[in-house]
Amino acid sequence: MLVRVISGILMLLSVLIGFQQAIIVMHFKLNQEKIEKAYCENKYKPEMQCHGLCHLKKQLEDQENSETATLKNYPRVDMLVASDFEFILSNSDSEYSEVITVYQEVYYKEPSREIFIPPPIYYLF
Incomplete structure (x- = not known):
């Protein structure tokens, strides 16, 4: 509630x-x-x-x-995948691998921002 x-x-x-x-x-x-x-x-x-x-x-x-x-x-911050690391943990009973993803912060400044412009819509009437 x-x-x-x-x-x-x-x-x-x-x-x-x-x-x-x-x-x-x-x-x-x-x-x-x-x-x-x-x-x-x-x-x-x-x-x-x-x-x-x-x-x-x-x-x-x-x-x-x-x-x-x-x-x-507040600066604009996007998270991008920097690289993947694979750690293999071994145990006496079983073995398994675990993938851990590491992120890197990327700061954007005004001139490098991309402007999204949608495609024009054409009506067939």
């Missing part, structure tokens, strides 16, 4: 992280009048028709900047 509750909470958190920008926009739309009165920089310039969009743009930029800043702090 506890495992299901914890996994449900983790799934909910992962969905919320994926929809951060949508949540910011939804909060803005629901509270647009209050945000316009409290935070709008252009409320004294009605010809600009801002209606609080300046505050929304700032929030989205801050969210994007904080996301890219956290990604820059």
